[in-house]
Amino acid sequence: MKALLGILCVLTCAVAVGQQSTTNATTVRFQAVDIYVDSGNSPLAAYQLEFTVTAGSAKIAGIEGGEHAAFAQPPFYDPKAMQQERVVLAAYRTDSDNKLPKGRTRVVTIHLQVSGRGELKFESKLQAAASSNGDKIKAELSVEKRSVK
Amino acid sequence: MNMNPSDPNPRRDGEEPTAPAKLVAALKEPPSRRVFVPSSVDAAVLHAARQHFAQPTRTRSSLFHSWLAWPAVATTALVLVGFGYFLFRQDESTRFAREDVNHDGQVDILDALQLARETQSGDRSAGHDLNGDGHVDGRDADIIAARAVQLEKGPKS
Numbered sequence: 001m002k003a004l005l006g007i008l009c010v011l012t013c014a015v016a017v018g019q020q021s022t023t024n025a026t027t028v029r030f031q032a033v034d035i036y037v038d039s040g041n042s043p044l045a046a047y048q049l050e051f052t053v054t055a056g057s058a059k060i061a062g063i064e065g066g067e068h069a070a071f072a073q074p075p076f077y078d079p080k081a082m083q084q085e086r087v088v089l090a091a092y093r094t095d096s097d098n099k100l101p102k103g104r105t106r107v108v109t110i111h112l113q114v115s116g117r118g119e120l121k122f123e124s125k126l127q128a129a130a131s132s133n134g135d136k137i138k139a140e141l142s143v144e145k146r147s148v149k
Numbered sequence: 150m151n152m153n154p155s156d157p158n159p160r161r162d163g164e165e166p167t168a169p170a171k172l173v174a175a176l177k178e179p180p181s182r183r184v185f186v187p188s189s190v191d192a193a194v195l196h197a198a199r200q201h202f203a204q205p206t207r208t209r210s211s212l213f214h215s216w217l218a219w220p221a222v223a224t225t226a227l228v229l230v231g232f233g234y235f236l237f238r239q240d241e242s243t244r245f246a247r248e249d250v251n252h253d254g255q256v257d258i259l260d261a262l263q264l265a266r267e268t269q270s271g272d273r274s275a276g277h278d279l280n281g282d283g284h285v286d287g288r289d290a291d292i293i294a295a296r297a298v299q300l301e302k303g304p305k306s
Contacts (some may be wrong), residue, residue, distance in 0.1 A: 012213045046259060046261070047258065048257050048259075048297060066181075075290075075298075076294040076295055076297070076298045077298050078295075078298050078299050080301075084300075086296075088298040088299075088300065090258035090294055090297050090298050091258070091294075092290070093261040094262070094269050095265055108291050128192055128257050128259050130259050130262055133266075134251075134262055134263050135257065
C-alpha cells in the first residue's frame, strides 16, 4: 500500500512539473506599439521610418494603418520583416493639404508577439518626412506602447 | 703592347694613338700658296647647292592629299567629341538608380512621392516606367516605395 502511495506521489509531482514547464513555454502575449509623427504646421504627405526591437523577445506580427484617413491603409513594408525585430515603414499621399494630417498623428501601429517576461525596448528613427509639394520637412517621431485594458 | 714593326703609330694597349711629329708639324704650317679655283666652278657649285636646298614645290598629288587630310581630321575630331559626349551622358544617366527620382543619392519614400506627383501633373518621364507596362503611373511610384522599405537593399544608387 505504501509503495502504491509512493508511486502516486511521484506521478503527481511529475505531472505538476510538466504543467509548469508547459505554462512557461507558452507565455506568449501580444503588444501593440503606436508610432506617431508630429509634422508641426506642415501637412504630412510622406514619411519613412525604421523601427527595431532592441530588448526583450518580440517579433513583428502585424502592421496596421494610422488614425488619419490619409494614412489609414497599412504603410509599405518588407514582408520579410514579419517575425523579425526590425522593419522599415513608409507611406505617401498625393492629396491636397486639407486632406493631409498636421501636428501629431498616429501613422502606424505595430503588433508584436512577445515571449517571455523581459522588458521590451524599442528604437525608432524617422528617415524622411515630406510635405505635399515634396519638400523635406522636420518632424518628430514618438513610440508608445499601447496599454492593455 | 703592339708588336707590329710596320705600324707607324706604335702604342701600348689602352693608349690613344698619336700622330707622327712630322705630320703634326706639316698640318700646323700655313699653306705656302693659294689654290686657284675658277669662278665658273664656284658658280656651278653655288647653283647646284641652291637647287639642292631650294623649297620643294608642291606637286598635284601632295595638294590632293592635303585636301583629303583636313576633312579626315575634322571628321575624326567630330567622332571623338561625339563619343565623349555619349560617354558623359551615359555616365549621367547611370550615376543614379532609376528609382532615385530626385537624384539625392538614395531611394526612399521621397522618390515615390515625387514620381507620384509628376504622374499626377502629367509630367511623366519614360525612364521611370519601372514595371515595364508602357505607362508611368502610381504603380511605378509604389514600386519605388516598396524598394525604399526593403530590409536588404541592393547597392546604393
